[in-house]
Amino acid sequence: MASFEQHGNKWRVEVKHKGVRQKKTFPTKRLAMEWAVERERQLHGATAGRMEDWHTVRETFETYSVRVSNKKGGVKWEQSRIVFFLENNPDLARKKLVDLTSNDLGLWRDRRLSGDPARKIAPVSNSTVEREMNLLSNIFHTARREWKWIEKSPLSDVRRPPATLPRTQRVDMEAIERVLLALGHVEGDPPDTTSRRVAYAFLFALETGMRAGEIRTLAWPCVHFDGKYVHLPKTKNGAPRDVPLTERAEEILRTMEKAKDEPDDSVFRLSANQIDGNFRKAKIRAGAEDVHFHDTRREALTRMSEVLSVMELSKVSGHKDINILQNVYYAPKVQKLADKLRAKRA
Incomplete structure (x- = not known):
């Protein structure tokens, strides 16, 4: 020991x-x-x-x-x-x-x-x-x-639980507004509390499709206002990625810039526990328990799919497997698909 x-x-x-x-x-x-x-x-x-x-x-x-x-x-x-x-x-x-x-x-x-x-x-x-x-x-x-400690994995013959259908939950505007209210968000005001920084992180996720961990570790040297993008040097799959900024995403960053803490390069100045804890409490207060922070990624990418091609969308999201992007993160509303079909025939 x-x-x-x-x-x-x-x-x-x-x-x-x-x-x-x-x-x-x-x-x-x-x-x-x-x-x-x-x-x-x-x-x-x-x-x-x-x-x-x-x-x-x-x-x-x-x-x-x-x-x-x-x-x-x-x-x-x-x-x-x-x-x-x-x-x-x-x-x-x-x-x-x-x-x-x-x-x-x-x-x-x-x-x-x-x-x-x-x-x-x-x-x-x-x-x-x-x-x-x-x-x-x-x-x-x-x-x-590598270690040669066993000849066979004891897990190889263990039955896996049945696969669950991928989550298709999107975040509607009513739920977004209720969660923002519970977090104490004031539009345009530089955040002066942890919960308000979480609110801006939530909004930024809806605009960029970035993961909570990517937003949490985003640093000011990686924000390129002139180029209209942010650079992520390390992502979940290990590869760097550039994420384009919408006008709304840039507005959020400009607001965060006003609350910048000079010794700290972190844009949102949040830990994983602060995002998780504050968001979980806020959604309960808002009566939106079924909303997950990660749902913002699906919502953002589905919105982007109306403008970007699949290949362009995969560059934004960082997905190497197009099937995962299509089956898990692309969740269009069937009414919109019907409207597109009718518009094309008209």
């Missing part, structure tokens, strides 16, 4: 195993964690037989968290899911990796879908379990291919 202590600008880590203690100091906690994982692996190996006999599920997940998740854009989500799995499945966490079976994981899947009243864990949707199974699959395949 490793313990970490911060001394000034450095981190000291101590690893203990069967009476053996080793210490080392590092400039960052991440380096200390990587060393601790490797030293624990070596110490375990020195007191065990075959390598595959001593790797536990906990060690496998924690090693993946340090070596792999840390290098991903979705590091927070992956690491939080790993911690949740280990904390709420202690029996599985203690198991040796080679002893983990498809039956173990099938029972875990069923518990996630039905919930666990004893632990006060609510049931989750099929799509949530699907995402978590994708994470587990990556962990087991990494352990098999």
Whole structure:
């Protein structure tokens, strides 16, 4: 078991195993964690037989968290899911990796879908379990291919939950106005509270189709008023992207510029928790519980589709798979399609 202590600008880590203690100091906690994982692996190996006999599920997940998740854009989500799995499945966490079976994981899947009243864990949707199974699959395949800790993934024979239909919810103007009112939005006024900055982020998402994380990390050096676009150096798929600005999007940025905090390059000055928490509370107060912040992406891209071609739209959205763009984010109202058909025949 490793313990970490911060001394000034450095981190000291101590690893203990069967009476053996080793210490080392590092400039960052991440380096200390990587060393601790490797030293624990070596110490375990020195007191065990075959390598595959001593790797536990906990060690496998924690090693993946340090070596792999840390290098991903979705590091927070992956690491939080790993911690949740280990904390709420202690029996599985203690198991040796080679002893983990498809039956173990099938029972875990069923518990996630039905919930666990004893632990006060609510049931989750099929799509949530699907995402978590994708994470587990990556962990087991990494352990098999790169680390050679197992010969076969225990998840390979586990049935996936039925796929749910993609969400097609759009955001109508009435819901938008109610949410903005709940956030305390005052049109044209530079935001002076966190909730009002969330309101402008919400409006900006409706104009650009940008994800909440992309809006949250947008910095002033990446805003190009002369070129009428913002540059995103890092996106969900890892590739940079330029997003064109509508007149309304530019107006929002000009308003945010008036509330600019000089030492901070962030445009909206919001954390992920601030966006999530403030928006969730506002939509409840507004009686618009079914509105998700991410629905703005679908709404924006569907509006843009009336002007842009599919290829142009994919450049704006950053989608490499046109099918995902079409099936998930393009949700035209059937009445508008009918009007187009009638107008063409007239």
